[in-house]
Structure formats: C-alpha cells, structure tokens
C-alpha cells in the first residue's frame with residue numbers, strides 16, 4: 001500500500017497551497033498529494049517547460065488541475081507577481097511549502113561570493129520572501145500552515161556544501177521564530193529534514209561533481225535511500241489537523257541515517 005493512501009482524500013478540501021519548486025522531485029510529489037486530497041495548488045519554479053510537464057502529470061494522476069507560474073524566488077518582482085496571482089485567483093493561500101532550493105558541491109575556499117549568494121538567495125531569502133507574501137492573509141484568517149524543507153541538523157554544518165548548510169540553518173531559525181510569533185494567530189510553522197532522496201536535482205547538482213556524497217544506501221539503518229513519497233507522507237501529516245499541536249519542529253525523515261552520519265571529506 002502507498003503510505004499516502006492512509007490520508008483521507010478530502011483532507012485538504014478548502015485549502016489553497018503554494019508549493020515552490022513544485023515542478024520536480026519532492027515538491028512535485030507534495031503538490032500532487034495535496035491536489036489529490038482536495039487542495040487548490042499553485043506550483044512555481046523557474047522553468048516553464050518543467051511546470052507544464054508537472055501540470056500534465058498531476059492532471060493525469062489526480063484528474064484535477066493545478067495552477068502554475070514561473071517564479072525565481074530570489075527575485076522580489078517574481079515573488080510579487082506570484083503574490084498578485086494567488087491573491088486574485090484564490091484570495092490568498094492557507095498553506096505554503098518552501099521547497100525550492102539550489103545546491104552544488106564546492107569546497108569553501110574555492111566558493112565564489114556569487115556562488116554563495118546564489119544558494120543563500122534561493123533557499124533562505126526565497127523562504128522568507130514567499131512566506132511573507134502570504135502570511136498577512138493567514139493572520140487575517142487566523143489559519144495557516146507553513147512547511148519548510150530543510151536538511152538534518154544544519155547547525156552542525158554541511159561540509160562541501162557550506163552555502164546550503166548556512167542557508168538551511170537560517171531556515172531552521174526562521175521556522176522557530178515564526179512558529180513562536182505566529183502561533184497566536186493560528187498559524188503553524190514546521191520543517192522536514194529529508195535524508196538522501198535521489199531526485200533529478202541531486203543527480204544533476206550534487207552527484208554530478210566530485211562531491212563527497214555518494215548515492216549509497218549502505219549507511220542507512222532502514223536499508224534504502226528515501227523516496228519523494230517518504231517525504232510527502234510526513235508533509236501531509238504536518239500540514240493536517242492531526243498535527244494541530246505541533247509547531248516549530250524540524251522532523252527528520254531519513255531512514256535513521258543521521259543517527260550515525262557517514263563522515264564526509266571535502
């Protein structure tokens with residue numbers, strides 16, 4: 001049985017969800033699962049081609065239509081356009097999934113300022129800007145759910161990927177600050193920290209180089225790499241009323257890998 005089948009098909013009826021980076025990998029699977037369970041879903045990413053392909057896939061799998069808009073979350077004007085589009089089409093969003101991210105292997109001494117900026121802008125600034133675009137409406141409605149896709153224990157660093165580690169640690173801090181600030185407005189803010197999930201993004205941007213990470217299940221106590229479905233089940237739980245007294249957590253979904261993380265040598 002698909003783990004997602006445990007979730008009621010009407011679980012997200014009446015909700016409007018924005019999923020950044022929703023055209024591929026983990027974001028696409030979360031967008032599809034929310035659509036299948038009743039939410040109106042808006043997916044964004046930079047590539048129109050990938051967005052169109054994702055729209056077709058979600059329609060074929062769920063029989064429902066998603067909306068999409070190209071949006072580079074590093075660009076304030078793009079985020080403003082996304083906000084205008086969602087406000088005029090749906091009146092606001094009740095769920096934001098901050099999933100868009102950039103990553104590539106670069107030893108810190110060789111990392112250019114622009115490379116650092118590229119990743120931090122996509123991950124940390126993008127999470128801040130997209131959330132801020134929709135949280136005002138959530139506060140008015142006294143209802144909202146924000147889910148940030150992070151990594152495991154970013155505060156311990158991410159050797160070879162220090163830009164990504166710093167950005168994800170910043171996102172974890174935002175998760176905690178926002179959970180505290182907005183809890184009284186009926187808004188929950190949580191994170192999910194995936195273990196290794198071999199998506200296109202990982203293959204193209206992380207394994208394609210001489211990265212210290214290997215696409216290797218041997219270190220994982222549960223004996224396999226993760227799938228987008230594994231992360232999606234956790235997302236559906238955290239976004240659902242079953243998690244109504246959970247806020248400010250960074251839920252690790254990694255098959256037990258980080259109980260004893262493999263040593264990386266950058």
Ligand SMILES: CCCCCCC/C=C/C(=O)SCCNC(=O)CCNC(=O)[C@H](O)C(C)(C)COP(=O)(O)OP(=O)(O)OC[C@H]1O[C@@H](n2cnc3c(N)ncnc32)[C@H](O)[C@@H]1OP(=O)(O)O
Pocket residue numbers: 101102103104105106112113114115116118119151164195196197198201202205206209213214215216
């Ligand atoms: C199975 C093992 C898993 C282990 C755990 C995994 C944990 C985390 C995983 C993830 O986050 S996966 C998500 C990965 N997905 C993506 O990265 C998708 C989007 N990424 C991209 O499209 C590119 O990576 C990009 C580089 C961010 C594209 O952005 P943009 O087009 O704006 O960048 P550029 O103009 O090409 O480059 C900007 C800047 O960065 C330098 N740079 C780019 N790539 C590299 C590289 N591979 N190595 C070193 N430096 C790189 C580039 O040179 C530019 O800097 P300057 O040269 O101008 O100074």
Ligand SMILES: NC(=O)C1=CN([C@@H]2O[C@H](COP(=O)(O)OP(=O)(O)OC[C@H]3O[C@@H](n4cnc5c(N)ncnc54)[C@H](OP(=O)(O)O)[C@@H]3O)[C@@H](O)[C@H]2O)C=CC1
Pocket residue numbers: 020021022023024025026027044045046047048050071072073074098099100101102103122149150151152193194195196197198199200201202
């Ligand atoms: N897969 C893994 O092993 C792990 C993943 N994660 C996290 O999970 C999330 C999803 O990763 P995954 O599915 O593997 O990666 P993918 O690369 O497959 O997906 C990332 C998505 O983000 C979009 N994106 C990238 N940059 C931007 C930008 N500047 N503006 C808007 N959209 C952007 C990409 O689309 P486009 O190129 O069209 O813009 C793409 O759809 C990320 O936050 C990642 O850091 C964390 C730990 C492990």
